[in-house]
């Protein structure tokens with residue numbers, strides 16, 4: 001399975017189909033809130049039916065009972081990966097797993113990944129706006145350990161935290177890392193960014209790449225270039 005997950009941050013089915021037309025093989029894509037709120041969950045089933053792997057990124061964060069019910073229904077879509085916010089706490093993350101298992105009805109449940117600190121958050125914003133003291137790494141590691149205790153399969157973090165997470169939570173605990181930029185790209189709204197080469201060096205299991213591929217002059221060539229680095 002591909003190590004590069006392409007974020008389909010589009011607002012229409014046409015844009016998605018035009019983009020995916022460029023690939024003559026299945027890829028791993030991420031469907032997030034922009035596309036889901038524009039097209040509904042039907043777009044997930046369409047993209048799955050085309051043979052692509054799907055990370056459904058709706059970042060659930062609510063009381064445990066609500067998250068369990070939500071995840072139960074998302075599992076029925078047959079997606080490969082889903083996520084929750086670690087800041088919802090251990091009981092909420094455990095409920096997410098229960099919901100996914102119930103929804104999968106004995107089949108393999110989707111992977112469940114916890115979002116630690118968003119890659120658009122800097123240390124200053126975390127300390128001053130969010131009121132969380134210390135280094136970003138301390139908070140990310142704390143959340144990752146909670147996610148592991150709750151039975152999640154891994155976390156979303158930046159490339160800069162992936163190695164420490166593997167050391168603390170084990171090599172099998174997945175690190176899914178957005179905030180990926182090629183050296184020539186603009187950083188945009190991201191703060192904790194890294195290149196695909198650094199992601200490879202730091203042992204990231206998956207990278208999530210949006211604009212560097214979707215806004216590239218040749219998305220297929222850029223995807224292939226990045227995937228070759230990741231597969232090393």
Ligand SMILES: O=C(O)c1cc(=O)[nH]c(=O)n1[C@@H]1O[C@H](COP(=O)(O)O)[C@@H](O)[C@H]1O
Pocket residue numbers: 007009030032057083115117118119120156157178179180188190208209210211212
């Ligand atoms: O959960 C995510 O996928 C996510 C978490 C995070 O901390 N940072 C982050 O950028 N993402 C997602 O990863 C993608 C990054 O997009 P680009 O910045 O365009 O590469 C977007 O779809 C974000 O929603």
